[in-house]
Amino acid sequence: MEIVVCLKPVPDAETRLRPRADGSRLDPEGVKFVLAGYDESAVEQALLLREAIAGSKVHAVSFGPPRWTEEVLRAAIALGCDTATAVESAGEEAGDPIAAAEGLLGAVEGMPHDLVLLGKQAGDDEEGLVPGALAEMLGMPHFGYVVDLHWDGAAQRLRFGRSAEAGQETWESPLPCVIGLQQAWNDPRTAKLPAILKSRRAPIAKVSPPAPSPERAASVPERFALPPPRTGAKMIAYRTPEEAAQQLVRILKEEAKVFP
Amino acid sequence: MPDFSLSPEHESLRDMARKFARTEMVPHAAECDRAARFPEEIYRKAHALGLMNLNVPAEWGGSGLSLFEQCLIVEELAYACGGMTTSIIANCLALEPILLGASPEQLKRYLPSFCAEYHLASFCLTEPGGGSDAGAIRTRARKDGDEYVLDGEKCFITNAPHASLYTVFATLDPQQRHRGISAFVVPRSAKGLTPGKDEEKMGHRASSTSTVRFEGVRVPAADRLGEEGEGFSLAMRTLDMTRTPIGALATGIAQAALDHAARYALKRETFGKPIAEHQAIQIKLANMAQAVHAARLLTWYAAWTIDGGQKGTLESSIAKCFASDAALHVADEAIQTFGGYGYMKEYPVEKLLRDAKLTQIYEGANEIQRTVIARELLRGYS
Numbered sequence: 159m160e161i162v163v164c165l166k167p168v169p170d171a172e173t174r175l176r177p178r179a180d181g182s183r184l185d186p187e188g189v190k191f192v193l194a195g196y197d198e199s200a201v202e203q204a205l206l207l208r209e210a211i212a213g214s215k216v217h218a219v220s221f222g223p224p225r226w227t228e229e230v231l232r233a234a235i236a237l238g239c240d241t242a243t244a245v246e247s248a249g250e251e252a253g254d255p256i257a258a259a260e261g262l263l264g265a266v267e268g269m270p271h272d273l274v275l276l277g278k279q280a281g282d283d284e285e286g287l288v289p290g291a292l293a294e295m296l297g298m299p300h301f302g303y304v305v306d307l308h309w310d311g312a313a314q315r316l317r318f319g320r321s322a323e324a325g326q327e328t329w330e331s332p333l334p335c336v337i338g339l340q341q342a343w344n345d346p347r348t349a350k351l352p353a354i355l356k357s358r359r360a361p362i363a364k365v366s367p368p369a370p371s372p373e374r375a376a377s378v379p380e381r382f383a384l385p386p387p388r389t390g391a392k393m394i395a396y397r398t399p400e401e402a403a404q405q406l407v408r409i410l411k412e413e414a415k416v417f418p
Numbered sequence: 419m420p421d422f423s424l425s426p427e428h429e430s431l432r433d434m435a436r437k438f439a440r441t442e443m444v445p446h447a448a449e450c451d452r453a454a455r456f457p458e459e460i461y462r463k464a465h466a467l468g469l470m471n472l473n474v475p476a477e478w479g480g481s482g483l484s485l486f487e488q489c490l491i492v493e494e495l496a497y498a499c500g501g502m503t504t505s506i507i508a509n510c511l512a513l514e515p516i517l518l519g520a521s522p523e524q525l526k527r528y529l530p531s532f533c534a535e536y537h538l539a540s541f542c543l544t545e546p547g548g549g550s551d552a553g554a555i556r557t558r559a560r561k562d563g564d565e566y567v568l569d570g571e572k573c574f575i576t577n578a579p580h581a582s583l584y585t586v587f588a589t590l591d592p593q594q595r596h597r598g599i600s601a602f603v604v605p606r607s608a609k610g611l612t613p614g615k616d617e618e619k620m621g622h623r624a625s626s627t628s629t630v631r632f633e634g635v636r637v638p639a640a641d642r643l644g645e646e647g648e649g650f651s652l653a654m655r656t657l658d659m660t661r662t663p664i665g666a667l668a669t670g671i672a673q674a675a676l677d678h679a680a681r682y683a684l685k686r687e688t689f690g691k692p693i694a695e696h697q698a699i700q701i702k703l704a705n706m707a708q709a710v711h712a713a714r715l716l717t718w719y720a721a722w723t724i725d726g727g728q729k730g731t732l733e734s735s736i737a738k739c740f741a742s743d744a745a746l747h748v749a750d751e752a753i754q755t756f757g758g759y760g761y762m763k764e765y766p767v768e769k770l771l772r773d774a775k776l777t778q779i780y781e782g783a784n785e786i787q788r789t790v791i792a793r794e795l796l797r798g799y800s
Contacts (some may be wrong), residue, residue, distance in 0.1 A: 232426075232430070233430075348437070348438070349434065349467075350466070350468045351431065351469060351472075351481045351483075352468050353468075354430050355431070358426060358430065
């Protein structure tokens with residue numbers, strides 16, 4: 159099975175984020191972009207399928223500026239992906255889901271693909287539009303919120319669950335299809351040290367994105383702001399539990415005005 | 419131009435070690451310290467990820483890292499827990515005499531099977547009557563046909579109760595001092611080899627330390643490393659290679675102490691403002707930061723010197739000695755910054771002081787490091 163796994167570079171949760179000077183969007187300067195969240199589960203799923211089906215290959219694809227995609231693709235190779243392809247774009251386009259889907263489309267169509275896996279949404283903006291848009295462009299069925307994915311070799315069908323509000327649905331699908339995976343249900347593996355070293359020297363194929371379709375207006379964010387700083391916690395000094403409770407009630411009543 | 423920037427390769431190694439340290443080690447560090455628990459599950463994970471046999475070339479099943487790369491990893495691990503780090507890197511120390519002194523046949527016989535699975539090895543040099551004075555070891559090796567018979571006792575041996583392989587230094591003739599010493603590779607299964615009970619230690623309590631007794635242990639001549647009498651030189655060349663990562667380990671402890679102190683100083687208020695705004699604390703933090711920076715740079719410099727093919731005895735001794743002194747000092751000042759809370763076991767900084775203390779003692783006490791530094795230094799003047 160030829161499995162393509164599409165990965166979005168997202169800011170490292172440990173980096174300090176700040177808006178650009180014009181306030182329009184995140185300032186990528188000094189930000190480290192990483193493979194994270196839902197996409198880690200997608201890579202893990204791809205590798206599990208490869209291990210289960212002899213002769214399979216996993217191809218990692220990422221859309222964005224080279225500095226962003228390189229780290230993500232090297233991480234994917236260190237985890238075990240067979241090939242890596244970067245679709246180069248400007249930082250502005252990387253946040254536009256339709257531009258991303260179009261960019262990924264060109265790369266996916268240029269390689270063998272029985273199954274396309276993605277995180278069901280990106281770990282940063284969590285829009286969740288790329289899997290559906292890419293499936294539409296590829297003319298394939300799309301399933302989101304997927305967990306417990308297995309290949310039934312006898313029936314030549316994928317079998318999987320979809321986590322729904324009230325429980326879990328069970329589905330099956332022939333190939334090809336596009337699948338958006340739920341986060342962390344499959345306990346993504348950690349890359350081993352020798353594999354990390356080797357991944358630094360692995361080749362990354364480069365693909366240019368197609369020109370944007372003229373009938374589509376690109377989405378342009380207007381303003382990016384960080385959440386307001388949290389106000390500090392208040393410590394209560396007390397000698398007995400009764401005293402702590404009395405003080406808490408007083409504060410809730412008089413200061414927070416939670417009840418009269 | 420000298421370059422202090424890390425390559426993307428270095429950064430990814432460091433990030434991987436950092437992630438392992440923060441997700442696997444930190445959550446258990448306090449508990450393992452309190453209970454003196456040897457967290458084998460963490461060491462197994464470290465092995466599975468390639469964090470254990472860092473100095474063994476990839477062709478023999480290790481990670482094949484340069485000394486500089488080892489130092490980047492060791493600092494990150496030690497930031498989380500000095501004791502666990504000591505146990506994780508003890509294989510590097512125990513296997514180094516094999517890397518330096520084994521024949522191609524021996525390398526093939528010992529390393530691939532050892533590295534492929536989770537195994538621990540112990541470096542057996544120190545004895546009850548001789549630590550720094552390694553030439554005075556009393557463990558005897560008697561030649562008997564095609565075998566040697568080992569008798570004696572080693573002490574303060576890291577991981578000894580859990581090890582499956584021991585590199586042992588023993589003397590064929592105590593009269594000959596250094597020239598009488600030979601090195602042997604002994605499996606745990608050897609009859610007459612008995613690790614003692616776990617020592618109760620001040621720090622590094624997630625690590626395991628015990629004596630190892632040798633009573634008529636028969637070792638085939640094929641398991642001697644190098645020639646007869648080459649053992650002492652092998653031990654010293656080993657320590658030349660493993661001293662620098664101890665500088666990195668101490669730097670990791672010192673960095674952790676500085677981070678705890680700085681964060682606390684910004685939060686804790688006295689006289690109506692955070693203590694970080696008092697000059698007394700600012701001066702403390704500034705001095706701590708200098709010590710951490712200097713420790714790291716000396717460690718990197720020693721690693722760079724040795725990776726470049728030089729012996730680096732002077733550089734590695736300076737790095738180990740300075741960084742371990744710095745770690746103790748910075749941990750001490752971190753406790754002082756925390757005040758009474760720092761003295762409480764509920765807070766993380768007193769552990770750092772106890773862990774830092776060992777780095778001044780093991781792998782060559784700092785008194786010996788200073789002796790070595792002076793000797794190497796004065797050589798340049800005579």
